Amino acid sequence: MEKQPRLLASQLLLKNSLFEVSLNRVLLTWKEIATKKKRVSGGIHHPFKVAGPRSAAAALAWIASLCRVNWMAHNLASEFFFMSWLTFFITSHGTSHGVSVSEILAVRELDVDCGTKDDGRWQKMPQKSTEAYPYAFTVSYVERAWQHRWRCSDVTFHCLEGALCQQWVQTIREQLTALTSRPKHLLVYINPYGGKQQGERIYEQKVAPLFTLASISTHVIVTEHANHARDHLRTEAELKKYDGVVCVGGDGMFSEMVHGLVSRTQRDNGVDQNSPEEKLVPCTLRIGIIPAGSTDCICYATVGINDPVTSALHIIVGDAQPMDVCSVHHNNTFLRYSVSLLGYGFYGDMLADSERKRWMGPARYDFSGFKTFLTHHYYEGTVSFLPATDILGTPRDKTRCRAGCFICQHNGQLYSEDAPEICETDPDVSDSEYKGGWRVIRGKFLAINAASMSCACPRSPKGLSPAAHLADGTTDLILVRKCSRFNFLRHLLRHTSKYDQFDMTFVEVHRVRRFRFTPRYCQSDSELDLRENGKRLFSQICRDHPACSCSPAYSSWNCDGEILPHAAIEVGVHCQLIKLFVRGIEEQPVFEDLPSPCVV
Ligand SMILES: CCCCCCCCCCCCC/C=C/[C@@H](O)[C@H](COP(=O)(O)O)NC(=O)CCCCCCCCCCCCCCC
Ligand SMILES: Nc1ncnc2c1ncn2[C@@H]1O[C@H](COP(=O)(O)OP(=O)(O)O)[C@@H](O)[C@H]1O
Ligand SMILES: [Ca+2]
Structure with missing residues (x-):
C-alpha cells in the first residue's frame, strides 16, 4: 500500500x-x-x-x-x-x-x-x-x-x-x-571557564559553522566574569534585535540567562519579584543551550544527550519547549530562580565543597560527592508544602515527559480521578499534619531535593525524579530521612539503575506547587551570623572530639549549582515561564532503558 x-x-x-x-x-x-x-x-x-x-x-x-x-x-x-x-x-x-x-x-x-x-x-x-x-x-x-x-x-x-x-x-x-519559528539573529554568550574550559573552541568549531550554513547571524560575547551575561541581558542587551539567546556553558551559565531574561521581563512589565505570591510574566525570547559545562542536566533532560551539534541543530530548526521556573524567597525577599535542582543537605554540602575544587573540572562533583557521602550529615527542620492534587500522574508513575508531552501541553492542569483527596489525618505519616491544604513534615533529613524536571544527566540518565515534567507547573519534592550510610548508598546507586530510588522506607516524594523549609534552630534576621557562628562552633567541637557524630545545624541550598545564602526558604513554581530551543526528548524505538548493573 x-x-x-x-x-x-x-x-x-x-x-x-x-x-x-x-x-x-x-x-x-x-x-x-x-x-x-x-x-x-x-x-x-x-x-x-x-x-x-x-x-x-x-x-x-x-x-x-x-x-x-x-x-x-x-x-x-x-x-x-x-x-x-x-x-x-x-x-x-x-x-x-x-x-x-x-x-x-x-x-x-x-x-x-x-x-x-x-x-x-x-x-x-x-x-x-x-x-x-x-x-x-x-x-x-x-x-x-x-x-x-x-x-x-x-x-x-x-x-x-x-x-x-x-x-x-x-x-x-x-x-x-515560510518557517517563521526559525531564528535569524541570535545573541550568544560563551563562558570560557565552564566545564573543561572548552566553550570557545566548541562554539567556533562545532556550532558557528552550522549557524553560518543556516544563514543565522550572531552577536557573540565571551564573558569576562561571573554574572556578566546575566547583567548584560538584564540591563544593556538590545533584545528587540534578536530572535533568541544562546549560552555556551553549563547549568550555571543557563541560570545566568534565566535570571537576566526573567528579571528584565518582570521589570519591563512592572512586576515585583520580591513578592512570593506575584504571578510572573513569561519571557518571549527562547534560550538555546550549547552544553559545555560540568553537569549540563538541563540540556540532557530536554534533548536526551549533551552534544553541541545536536543542540545547535535544534536551535536552527526553531524548536520551542516551555519550562517551569521555581522562584526562591527568604522573608519576602527574592533570592534566585531554579530550573533543575534545589537541594539541601547532601547536594548542598557537596556543592559547597566542590566550589573550592573548581580546578578539578567536572570531576570535582564526584570527589566532593564521595566526601559528602562519607561525612553523612543530617539536618533537622520543617518542610511544608502545597501538594499538586489537581493533576494527572504522580512522581512514582512510569510515564516520562517526552517531546509533545500531553501533560505539559495542558500546563499540568489535568484532573485525575485517582488524585488523592487531602485528608486531615494521614495514619501513615505520624509526624506530618495538614494546615489549610498545606502539609507539614518535621524530621531529620539527609537530603531535601526539589526537582522541577527530571534532572537527568550523564551521571544519572533517568535523573533525580524520572517522572517529573518540564512544563506542568509542579516540582517533585524528595525527602530523604536520616538513615544508615549503607541505605543512603543504596538510594544513590538506584539513580544509576532501573530500580526505583523512591521505593525505600526512608524516602518520600511529593508533587507540589509550593513549599517552605525552616531549619530547626533559628530563623531570625541574624540567621546568617548564627549560621557562621554555628558552623565555627560545630567544626571546633568536631575537631576537639573526632569521634563525634553530630551534624551541623545548617546545610546550604544548592540552587542549580549556586549556593543560596539562607537555609530558610519559600519556593513557588511558575508554570512555563521560559522557553527553550528544544522539543523535549524524542521517543526512540531502542536503547531507551539502560541495562542496570545490579540492585542493592
Ligand atoms: C554512587 C553513585 C551515585 C550517583 C548519584 C547520582 C545522582 C545524580 C543526580 C544529579 C542531579 C543533577 C542536578 C543538576 C544540578 C546542576 O544544576 C548543578 C550545576 O551544574 P553545572 O556544574 O553544570 O553548572 N550540578 C550539581 O549540583 C552537581 C550534581 C552532581 C551530583 C553528583 C553526585 C555524585 C555522588 C557521588 C556519591 C558517591 C558515593 C560513593 C560511595 C562509595
Ligand atoms: N568569564 C567568567 N569567569 C568566571 N566565571 C564565569 C564566567 N562566565 C560565567 N561564569 C560563572 O561560572 C560558573 C560556572 O559556569 P558553568 O557554565 O555552569 O560551568 P560549570 O558547569 O562547569 O559549573 C557560573 O556560575 C557562571 O556564572
Ligand atoms: Ca515541572
Missing part, C-alpha cells in the same frame, strides 16, 4: 524532467556510516549499512558507485508533496528517504566545475555526473543518529537544466523562509 504513491510519483517524474542524483555523503559522517548497522536512525535506512570499505577514500568511491539515486518529485506546481516532505529514492536498493522540510537546514547551488565552499568544505562532483548533469544543488538536512544525536547530512542533486535547478533552489528557500 505504502509503495504505490511513490511508484506513481516516480513515473510522473520520469515523464517530466527532474534529476538524476548522486548521494554525496560528506566525509564527516563516514564513521557513523560504518557503524550504522548497529543503529536505528528514525526509520531512515541506508543501503550502505551492511558492509563498508576500510579507508575514507575507498568509502567515497564506494558510496559514489553504490548510491545512484533518482530524485523523484512531481512538478513544482504540485505543492502538496512539497509542503512537508522531500522524498528521494535510492534506486539501487529500492529504499526511500524522506526529509521533512522543517528539518532542512539549508539549500545551496553548486558550481559543478569547481565545487562549492559554502560551508567550509569542498564538494567535488564525480566526473561522470559533471559531464552528464552540469547543474546541481545541495540540501543539508537533519539526520537522526545514535542516542538522540542529530547530525547535519548533505544530499546533492544533479540536473541538466540550469533554470530547473534554480527553480528547485528557489522553491526550497521559499519553503524555509
